[in-house]
Amino acid sequence: MIEWKDKRDFWIIGAKVVDPEAGKVRAGSILIQKGLVTDIVWQKSVETDLPVLDASGYYLSPxxxxxxxxxxxxxxxxxxxxxxxxxxxxxxxxxxxxxxxxxxxxxxxxxxxxxxxxxxxxxxxxxxxxxxxxxxxxxxxxxxxxxxxxxxxxxxxxxxxxxxxxxxxxxxxxxxxxxxxxxxxxxxxxxxxxxxxxxxxxxxxxxxxxxxxxxxxxxxxxxxxxxxxxxxxxxxxxxxxxxxxxxxxxxxxxxxxxxxxxxxxxxxxxxxxxxxxxxxxxxxxxxxxxxxxxxxxxxxxxxxxxxxxxxxxxxxxxxxxxxxxxxxxxxxxxxxxxxxxxxxxxxxxxxxxxxxxxxxxxxxxxxxxxGLPGGKLEKEAPADLVLFDPFEEWTLKKRMIRSKSKNTPLIGKSFTGKVAGTFLGGRWIPND
Ligand SMILES: [Zn+2]
The missing domain is CATH 3.20.20.140 (Metal-dependent hydrolases)
Incomplete structure (x- = not known):
């Protein structure tokens, strides 16, 4: 579970960052300022006075x-x-x-x-x-x-x-x-x-x-x-x-x-x-x-x-x-x-x-x-990101479904890999 209250400027550290364009997954830290990604550094953590979201154990991707x-x-x-x-x-x-x-x-x-x-x-x-x-x-x-x-x-x-x-x-x-x-x-x-x-x-x-x-x-x-x-x-x-x-x-x-x-x-x-x-x-x-x-x-x-x-x-x-x-x-x-x-x-x-x-x-x-915006890790682009754990096991229950309709044959099925939440323009939207 990620506990996070929205901040204007902050770092996300500790996550494995998925760069789908480069085809790489590596430790990285991402700086978000005023809803934009403003820095990406390929190290697990950073020295900073800004608030830090520790996403250790999760994967972070566009x-x-x-x-x-x-x-x-x-x-x-x-x-x-x-x-x-x-x-x-x-x-x-x-x-x-x-x-x-x-x-x-x-x-x-x-x-x-x-x-x-x-x-x-x-x-x-x-x-x-x-x-x-x-x-x-x-x-x-x-x-x-x-x-x-x-x-x-x-x-x-x-x-x-x-x-x-x-x-x-x-x-x-x-x-x-x-x-x-x-x-x-x-x-x-x-x-x-x-x-x-x-x-x-x-x-x-x-x-x-x-x-x-x-x-x-x-x-x-x-x-x-x-x-x-x-x-x-x-x-x-x-x-x-x-x-x-x-x-x-x-x-x-x-x-x-x-x-x-x-x-x-x-x-x-x-x-x-x-x-x-x-x-x-x-x-x-x-x-x-x-x-x-x-x-x-x-x-x-x-x-x-x-x-x-x-x-x-x-x-x-x-x-x-x-x-x-x-x-x-x-x-x-x-x-x-x-x-x-x-x-x-x-x-x-x-x-x-x-x-x-x-x-x-x-x-x-x-x-x-x-030709839509997004989909990549890019500086100065809106911080639209997803945090997930590819190893978490869970079972779909009907009451968990947020869609107004529940028409899926997958209720009761068990999965490996769960989305923890998204950042939309730097704003945290948890999946809890
Ligand atoms: Zn169709």
């Missing part, structure tokens, strides 16, 4: 950045609000999150972007960077006014949840997004192939008697968007890649120099389709949990740099929505509060990737993809 989240406000405040969502994000070690546009009203007007930003400012738990919709009302027909949306604070464009079916509309979107230096984040799924689907199409879906979504639904959608990114030269970011075939398409596109990046979620890296034997509706996600073979391909793609970063796709749904027959339950699971612990347990503690790389996939890389 705050995590999540570029795919659903905060649900405005419109679905019964599931999550900007306040509860950012509190959950901070508890999970995030200091910046990117919020998707599928709110009600949809974030297709500057006023909605401004509203989300003002809510985040008032909550003060985590920075929020809103995404604006590519098309009016997420309908895939009419483009929005990107200039005004960007001016209001939108950092990217996405109709996440929907795939834009009309290729001419998508081509135009890429052209205009390019003029405005905005990346399009695409939810790649052919909706005709996934209609009425409940899980991955496979032996498991046949055995369970559930209609499946074939991997081809993702591959077809990725292939078209890569072709359009190549045609227009505009940046494409592929959300929640879930298939081996998708990885192969991205690999080939990157080899050709097409401006494409990709993310993968903690659940697609760790949970597989056979778990649906339980018919737990909290395992129903979009795209669906895939096969063990897909999971291996996704892990390898991260290691090889084909998939650039990790993003949670934190998707809150309240209990009343999820406690219905499997086919009637909405898709999505929450992810902020378990992302680091789950990945540290499944990927780092088991030796699949190194801790410094897990941190890199959650800091430098997501920041680079959307």
């Amino acid at each position: 705050g995590f950045i999540d570029i795919h989240t659903h905060l649900r406000e405005p419109g679905y405040e019964e599931k999550e609000t900007v306040e509860t969502g950012t509190a959950a994000a901070a508890a999970g070690g995030f200091t910046s999150v990117v919020s998707m546009a599928n709110t009600d009203p949809v974030a297709d007007e500057p006023s909605v972007i401004e509203f989300i930003l003002s809510r985040a400012e008032a909550a003060g738990k985590c920075r929020v960077y809103p995404v604006a919709a590519v098309t009016k009302g997420l309908k895939g027909e009419q483009l929005n006014e990107y200039y005004f949306l960007k001016k209001a604070g939108a950092v990217a464009l996405s109709d996440d949840g929907n795939y834009i079916l009309n290729s001419q509309v998508m081509r135009n979107a890429f052209e205009y997004a390019g003029y405005h230096d905005l990346t399009i984040i695409s939810h790649c799924e052919d909706p005709f192939l996934t209609e009425y689907s409940l899980m991955n199409e496979s032996f498991s879906s046949t055995r369970l008697g559930m209609r499946g979504a074939p991997a081809a639904s993702e591959e077809i959608a990725i292939a078209r968007d890569i072709a359009l990114a190549q045609l227009t030269g505009s940046r494409l970011h592929i959300a929640h890649v879930s298939t081996q075939g998708g990885v192969e398409l991205i690999k080939a596109a990157k080899k050709k120099g097409i401006p494409v990046t990709a993310e993968v979620t903690p659940h697609h890296l760790t949970l597989d389709e056979t778990m649906l034997d339980s018919y737990d509706s909290n395992l129903k996600v979009n795209p669906p949990l895939r096969s063990k073979k897909d999971i291996s391909a996704l892990r390898q793609a991260l290691k090889d740099g084909i998939i650039d970063c990790i993003a949670t796709d934190h998707a809150p749904h309240n209990e009343i929505d999820k406690q219905v027959e499997f086919d009637r339950a909405p898709s999505g699971m929450i992810g902020f509060e378990t992302a680091f612990a789950q990945l540290n347990t499944e990927l780092v503690a088991s030796g699949v990737i190194e801790l410094v790389n897990l941190v890199r996939f959650m800091t430098v890389e997501p920041a680079r993809i959307l």
